[in-house]
Structures are given as C-alpha cells and as structure tokens.
Amino acid sequence: MKRRHFSFFMFSFLLTGCAVGPDYVAPKIDFASTWFSPHTEAVNEESVKTEWWTIFGDPLLEKYIHATATGNKDVEIALANLRRARASRNEASASLWPQIGSDAQAERSQSSRKVTTSSTGSNAIRNFYDAGFDASWELDLFGGNRRSIEAAKAREESAVADYRAVMLASLSEVARLYYEARGLQKRISITDENSKLLKKTFELIEARYKAGEASEFDLSRARGEYQLTRSRLPNLRADLYATLFSLSVLLGQPPEAVLDEMEQVQPLPAPPDLVPVGLRSDILRRRPDIQRAERQLEAEVADIGSALSDLFPKFFLTGDAGRQARVFGDLFSSGSGVWSLGSLVSWPVFKGGALRAEVKVQEAESEAALATYHKAVLEAVADVETALTQYGQELETRKLLSEGVQSRRQSVELAQKLFDAGEQDYLAVLDAERELTASEDDLVTSETRSIVKLIALFTALGGGWEAFDEQRSETSMTPAKP
Numbered sequence: 001m002k003r004r005h006f007s008f009f010m011f012s013f014l015l016t017g018c019a020v021g022p023d024y025v026a027p028k029i030d031f032a033s034t035w036f037s038p039h040t041e042a043v044n045e046e047s048v049k050t051e052w053w054t055i056f057g058d059p060l061l062e063k064y065i066h067a068t069a070t071g072n073k074d075v076e077i078a079l080a081n082l083r084r085a086r087a088s089r090n091e092a093s094a095s096l097w098p099q100i101g102s103d104a105q106a107e108r109s110q111s112s113r114k115v116t117t118s119s120t121g122s123n124a125i126r127n128f129y130d131a132g133f134d135a136s137w138e139l140d141l142f143g144g145n146r147r148s149i150e151a152a153k154a155r156e157e158s159a160v161a162d163y164r165a166v167m168l169a170s171l172s173e174v175a176r177l178y179y180e181a182r183g184l185q186k187r188i189s190i191t192d193e194n195s196k197l198l199k200k201t202f203e204l205i206e207a208r209y210k211a212g213e214a215s216e217f218d219l220s221r222a223r224g225e226y227q228l229t230r231s232r233l234p235n236l237r238a239d240l241y242a243t244l245f246s247l248s249v250l251l252g253q254p255p256e257a258v259l260d261e262m263e264q265v266q267p268l269p270a271p272p273d274l275v276p277v278g279l280r281s282d283i284l285r286r287r288p289d290i291q292r293a294e295r296q297l298e299a300e301v302a303d304i305g306s307a308l309s310d311l312f313p314k315f316f317l318t319g320d321a322g323r324q325a326r327v328f329g330d331l332f333s334s335g336s337g338v339w340s341l342g343s344l345v346s347w348p349v350f351k352g353g354a355l356r357a358e359v360k361v362q363e364a365e366s367e368a369a370l371a372t373y374h375k376a377v378l379e380a381v382a383d384v385e386t387a388l389t390q391y392g393q394e395l396e397t398r399k400l401l402s403e404g405v406q407s408r409r410q411s412v413e414l415a416q417k418l419f420d421a422g423e424q425d426y427l428a429v430l431d432a433e434r435e436l437t438a439s440e441d442d443l444v445t446s447e448t449r450s451i452v453k454l455i456a457l458f459t460a461l462g463g464g465w466e467a468f469d470e471q472r473s474e475t476s477m478t479p480a481k482p
Contacts, residue, residue, distance in 0.1 A: 018141070018142065018143055019142070019143025019146050019147060019305055020143055020144075020147075020305050020308040020309050020312070021143070021147055021301075021302070021304045021305020021306070021307075021308045021309070022301055022304060023301075024150075024154075024297075024301045024302065026294070027294075027297070027373060027374070029281075029284065029374075029377055031280055031281075031381065032280060033279045033280055033281060034279065034280065035280060035384065035385060035388060036385055044274050044275075044276055044277070045276075045277065045278060045279055046278070047276060047278050047282070048277060048278045048282065048286070048458070048461050049463070050463055050464065050466045050467050051464070051467050052458040052463055053065050053175055055275075056269045056451075057269065058178075058266070058269065060178075060262075060266075061175060061178050061179075064174050064247075064251055065171055065174060065175070067251045067252070067253070068170050068174045068250055068251055068252075069167065069170075069171070069467075069468040071251060071252030071253065072170045072251070072252055073252055074166050074169075074170055075163070075166055075167055075170055078159075078162055078163040078166040081159055081162065081163070082159045082160060082162075082163050084159075085152075085155055085158070085159035086159075088152050088155070088156070089149070089156045091152075092148050092149045092151075092152035093149050093152075095138065095140075095145040095149070096140060096145055096146070096149070097137075098135050098136070098137040098317075099135065099137070100133060100135045101134050101135070102131075102132070102133045102134075103130075103131070103132065104131040104132075105128070105129070105130040105131070106127075106128075106129050106130075106328075107127070107128040107129075107130075108125070108126070108127050108128075109125070109126050109128070110126075111126070126326065127327065127328075128324070128326060129324065129325050129326070129327075129328050129331045130322065130323070130324045131322050131323055131331065132320055132321055132322015132338070133320060133321055133322060134318075134319070134320035135318070135319050136316050136317070136318045136319075136344075137316065137317045137318075138314060138315070138316050139315040139316070139317065141315055142308075142309040142312040143305060144305070144306050144309025144310065144314075145309075147302045147303070147305035147306040147309065148302070148306045150299075150302035151298075151303050151306065152299075154295045154296070154298040154299035154302060155296075155299045157291075157295040157298075158291075158292050158295035158299065161288045161291035161292035161295060162288070164288035164291070164465040164469070165289055165292065165465075167464070167465040167468055168288060168459060168463075168465045169459075170250060172455055172456070172458070172459040172464070174250050174251065176452050176455050176456075177243055177244075177247040177250065178247060179268065179448060179451045179455070180243050180448060180452065181243045181247065181262060182265075182266055182267075182268055182448070183268060183444055183445065183447065183451075184236060184239055184240040184448075185240060185262075185265045185266075186265065186267070186268060186444045186448075187236055187441055187444050188233060188237060189265055190437075190440050190444060191229060191232050191233055191236060191441070192233060194433070194436075194437045195226060195229045195230045195233070197433070198222070198225050198226040198230075198433065199226050201222055201225075201226070201426075201429070201433070202222040202225075202226045205218050205222040205426060206219055206222075214426065215425075218425065218426050218427065221426075221427060222426070222430060225433070244258050244259055244262055245258075268444075268447045268448060268451060269451065271395060271398075271450055271454060275454065275457065277388070277457070277461060278461065280381060280384075282461075283377075283380050283381070283384065283461060283462055284377070286461060286462035286463055287376075287380045287461075287462035288462065288465065289376050289379075289380065290373070290376050290377055290380055290462075292376075293369070293372050293373040293375075293377075294373055296369050296372070296373075297366065297370055297372070297373050299369075300362065300365045300366040300368075300369040301366050301369075303362045303365065304359065304362045304366060306362075307355070307359045307361070308359055310348070310355050310358070311355050311359070312347070313346065313347035314346045314347070315343070315344070315345055316343065316344040316346070317341075317342075317343055318340075318342045318343065318344055319340060320338075320339065321337070321339040321340075322337070322338055322339075323336040323337055323338065324336060324338050380462070383460040384457070384460045384461060386460070387453065387456045387457040387459075387460040387461075388457060390453050390456070391453040391454055391456075391457050394446060394449050394450045394453050395450055397446050397449075397450075398443070398446040398447060398449075398450050401442050401443040401446050402443060404439050404443075405436070405439045405440055405443050408432070408436040408439045409436060411432045411435070412429070412432040412436050414432075415428045415429045415431075415432040416429055
C-alpha cells in the first residue's frame, strides 16, 4: 500500500512539478479613504450609480447610450482584441496536454539495378505503405508552461480592462456630445430670439428717426446691434452640426438619423442636489486603467517564472504506433503493427548567458509594470480630485451667472421705462439688452459646462461599463458580422 501511495505521489509530481519564479501578490495601496477636494458640498460618499446617465432623466440620451454599447466601432474593435487575447490564452493552455498527430504514407520507388542485392534486379521497384499516430508530452516539472498560461490569462484580463476602458470612454463621449449639442441648440434659440427683439427695436428706432424723434446715431447703433447678434448664428449652427455628426459616428449611425431625433430642442437638466462619488478605494475596482495596469503587472511577474524555467532541463515522453507493409492489402493484417515508446531530455548547456539575461529583462519589466501601476493609481486619484474641483467651481459660476441674468433683465426693464418716459436716450436700452444677451449666452455655456464636468466626474470615477459587462461575456467569443 505504501508503495502505491509513493508511486501515485511520484506520478503527480511528474505531472505538476513545481513552478519556479515568484508568485504574484497584489500590491498594497495606502491612501486616505475620503476625497481631498474642498468642493465636496455637492457630493456624498454613497456608492457611485452604475448607470450614471439615468441621473439626467433623458430617455433619448439613454437610448443613445445603449446604441453606443452595441453599435460603436471602437467597442467592436476592443471586443475583437479581447477574442484574440482569449485565443492566445487557450493556445498557451494547450501546452499542458499531450500533442498527438497522425500521418499516412504511400511510396513507390525504384533503385538502380546496378546496386540491388538481387542478381535479377527484381527488387529494383518497391512499394511501401505506412499509417499511424505519434505523440509527445512535455512534463512541466519546473512550471514554465504554467507560468506562460498565467501570463496569457493575465493579458486576457488586461484586454477585458481595455474593452471596459473603451466602453467607458465611448459612453462618456456620447453623453458629452449630446449635452454640448443641447447647449448649442439653446444658445441658438436664445440668440435667435434676441435678434428678433433687436430687429423690432431697430424697426422702432427707424420709425422714430423718420418721424424726427430719434437721431441717425441711434438708428445706426440699433442696426449694428441687430446685425452683430444675427452674425453669431451661422457659427453656432456650424458647431451644432459638427457636434451631431461626431455623435452619429460614436453611435454607429448615419448623420441623418441623429439629426432627425435631435431636431426638437430639449432643456438642459438641472444638476442633482448630491452626486454619489463613493470612497477613494472604490476606484481600484472601478477604473479600467488601474485594472489593466495590475493585470499587466501580473503578466510580467509570471513571465519571470517562464524565463527562469528555461534554465532547467525539459522532459518529454514520446511514442508512436501504426502499421507498415509493402502491399496495401497487408497494411491492416496481423503482424503489420509497429510501435515505440521513449523519453527525451533537453537542456541548454551553454548560450553565452542569454537565458540569465532574459530573466533579468523580465525582472526589469515587472519593476516597470509595478511603477506603472502605482502611477495609474495616483493619476486616477488626481483625475477625480480635479473633476470634483472643476464641477464644484462650475456650479458656483452657474449660480452667479444665473443671478447676473436676473439683474440684467431688471436693467433692461428699467432702461426701457426711462426711455419711454423720455428721461434718457435709447443707447441705454441697447446697452442693457446687449449685456443681457451676453449674460444669457454665458449662463447657457456654464449650464452646459456643469453637465459636461459632471460627466467628466463620472468618467474619472470609472463607472458605467458594468452595465454592459454581461454583453462582453456573451459576445466576446462571437465575431462581429461583416
């Protein structure tokens, strides 16, 4: 019984052996759990909402988000890269299994009658038939193949992180372009309305000028204000079309489809009272760039073991079995069988230090990957802190501009009353209207920026890809149809 147990242990050792090289240990990150930014009155530490775009309550945006997840070409490219990484991992896994091949041969040959052993030369023409299987199996005693599989699996997971990063970037860009388009639509609407009001003002001044109640200077000034305001519309419309065309590319749709759906102007959403941002430590699992950096580090550590294993001998079991005959009809008859079993040891004796140098290369690669990981974490924290600060500052700007617009409207009303009472000329009214137009445009721009910077905050926090991660699992092994 003891002999059987010992034999089983030896057989298991031959199959599994040991794995040389360091085992991967996740690096420790030590930082404060809360965010540093002073502009945190509009946020809380609740978990980040996965489908953050629903916070705006816009059905068309939600439709575009889902269309991006399924139709965006960058997402399709990332899925193809993921399929490639998965196939590479499967290819590496095959090294643990016996490699079996088959072959068949039929040969007819003629040798010189001058060298044949037969005096009659009757054996100068020969037939030979051969069919069989051959097999070889590397016993991974030092774990080189297993380390290669670890590296391939880590790189597959790195490709998953790349897919998530592309998904997150695409979703964020769609949301940004969508609200920039909505902001441009509102600016166009305000500018158009103001130009119509200025046109009426110009026509009023023109009538008074003809009646001798207004000066030529007043008339020229009113005409100039109207023309100047009207001149802003072409560039605003050009910016709107360019934004919508970029949006259609991200959606994977023709431009006309987006133009039709975006034709109706929608108001910009008000910012939420509180934005959930979670804790600092949450970004370690949410940010795809951090996920990718860690998986690359894991792959480089595994490559050290793979390089170390090349310093040790490699053991193979070999064998073949088949049938041979000179007559095809005898190929499967009794006595035609052949077989062989053997073993092979391969050990590089001298390569001028190349193998040890390769180990040093892989160790340096892992050190660089570790530094890259720590850098990715620091950059992620800085991204969130910057986004928090910019969002908080923009909310303050938006509030002040909103108050300023109210004051400008009161100024226009007062200037108009004074003009109607004959207490001042119309220049004061034109100045007040011009300042109101500029303030309203600044307010819409700030409203748009506050939404865009909120989207940038969600992007920095790394959320959104989770909503479509199941899609990756279902489609990552299915090539896209042409």
